Amino acid sequence: MKADFPVVTVNVFPGGFNWGVYVAQDKGFFAEAGIAVEVQDTPNSVTQMTDFSLGKFDVAMTAVDNIVAYVEGQGEAPIGPQADFTAVMGSDSGFLSLVAAPSVRKIGEFAGQILSVDAMTTGYAFVLYEIMRRCGLDKDNGDYTIVRAGGMAQRWEGLREGRHAATLLSAPYNLVAKNAGFIELAKATDVIGPYQGNVAAVRRPWAEQNRDKVSAYIRAYRRSIAWLYQSENRKEAIAILKAHLPQMPQAIAEASYSELLDPARGFFKTCAIDSIGLRCVLDLRSRYARPPRRLEDPAKYCDLSFG
Numbered sequence: 001m002k003a004d005f006p007v008v009t010v011n012v013f014p015g016g017f018n019w020g021v022y023v024a025q026d027k028g029f030f031a032e033a034g035i036a037v038e039v040q041d042t043p044n045s046v047t048q049m050t051d052f053s054l055g056k057f058d059v060a061m062t063a064v065d066n067i068v069a070y071v072e073g074q075g076e077a078p079i080g081p082q083a084d085f086t087a088v089m090g091s092d093s094g095f096l097s098l099v100a101a102p103s104v105r106k107i108g109e110f111a112g113q114i115l116s117v118d119a120m121t122t123g124y125a126f127v128l129y130e131i132m133r134r135c136g137l138d139k140d141n142g143d144y145t146i147v148r149a150g151g152m153a154q155r156w157e158g159l160r161e162g163r164h165a166a167t168l169l170s171a172p173y174n175l176v177a178k179n180a181g182f183i184e185l186a187k188a189t190d191v192i193g194p195y196q197g198n199v200a201a202v203r204r205p206w207a208e209q210n211r212d213k214v215s216a217y218i219r220a221y222r223r224s225i226a227w228l229y230q231s232e233n234r235k236e237a238i239a240i241l242k243a244h245l246p247q248m249p250q251a252i253a254e255a256s257y258s259e260l261l262d263p264a265r266g267f268f269k270t271c272a273i274d275s276i277g278l279r280c281v282l283d284l285r286s287r288y289a290r291p292p293r294r295l296e297d298p299a300k301y302c303d304l305s306f307g
Contacts, residue, residue, distance in 0.1 A: 005036040008213050009057040011048055013151050014041050014245075016172045016256045017095060017198060018061065020267065022244045023224035023237065033216035033223075044150040045123045046077045052203070053079045058210070059217060060201045063094065064273070065281050067201050068301050069122040074289045076119040086303045087199040088207065089218045090273035094197025095170035095260065096124055096188035098131055099177045104165060107135040107185055113165035116149035116158050124168050124188075124197075126284040131191050171259045172245070172252050179252065189265070192284075196277035204303065211306060218307030222271045228261055229269060273302055 008030075012018050021039060024030045030037045040057055042048040045066050052060050053070075060066075064087050066075070073081035104110070110132065117125040125146070129139050137143040147164065149155045155167040156177060168188065169177060178184055189195055200217065207214050228237050238253045245253075260266050268274065275298060282295040 005031060005034055006213060007036050007038055008059060008217055009038045009040060010059045010061060010217075011040045011042050011051065011057040012061045013048075015152060015170060016241060016245065016248075016260055017092060017170055018244070019228060019237070019241055019260060020091065020221050020224040021061070022240050023227055024220045026240050026243070027224070027227065029220040029223045029227075030216070033220040035213055035216045035220070037217070042151070043154070045119050049075055049082075049122075050077045050079055052085070052201075053077075053082055055203065055206070058202065058206060058213070061091065061198055062201055063123045064196045064199045064201075064278060064301065065124070065126065065285065066122050067199065068281060068285055068295065069289070071301055072285075072289075072293065072295070074121060074285070074293075076121050084204040085201055086204055086207070087201045087273060087301055088214060088303055088306045089200040089221065089271050090196060090268050091198040091200065091221075091271065092267050093189055093195050093265065093274070093277060094124060094127070095174075095265070096127055096168045096195075096197065097170070097174040098128070098166060098185045098188065099159065099169045099174050100166040100183045100185050101159065101162065102181045102183060104183060104185070107132065107137070110137055110144050110165055112144065114145045114147055114163070116147050116155045116164040116167040118149070118151055118155070120146060120148055121289060126288045127188050127192060127195065128168050129288050130284055131186065131188060134191055171256045172248055175252050175255045175259065187265070193280060194274055194277040195280050196274045199273060207303070207306065214306040218271065222307070225267045225269060225271060228267065271307075273304065278302075
């Protein structure tokens, strides 16, 4: 008879970057930690953060920039400042790649073109703006146009259909795009340096009332990442990914393993929050968020007491 465990609801953007969650479910790591995890998909960050503020789920796997934005009241959803949002675990750098239409060969060719983001003022939009700026194109000068397109699935669809010239994609979408003849122009971290991407985030009141659940989630997730990095588990890991993303071709699943578990670029092995990467997030938000506000205290957006 299956044991009954307290349920933790986890909201995610669909994609291979949820591999740690999938492994912890299928290998029983969550169960061994004493929790059952139910995964919800979200189409975009506005929906995710709105639902988060309403307590519709317990844990958000999301860009830490979303957490910073909504704590500061700079989010795109009209929900006001959310001081209770906090990051409790780091996952990765976001795995961000600038992917362009097949006709584009260098970033300078984006002058006058349409680029897409999830939301204009949160998520990875500021990473895209910074890459463009460092390559001589300034959004504020009208050098290119930005449109809101939603999550990575929607952005890839817009890129594939020719509605946008480029966007930032993570695995497996960047791999699917390259396989279809689109051009990966740059890895974001090669341009802007260390960056804190996805985190596990909670609402402080819920977390204080459910400390055991939060700690169990972090512990099981960290165990999953360690398991994924063991090369003898490669075949089973790819099978787990395929089981959760059945539409993914085998070749893309295998390429995802090389990308997401790259020793230098892959999932954070300790699941810590990268302090240098988080400062990069704050620097970009200080530069691009409106109204301008200098953000300098990474500790304001994190609670590292759970794991």
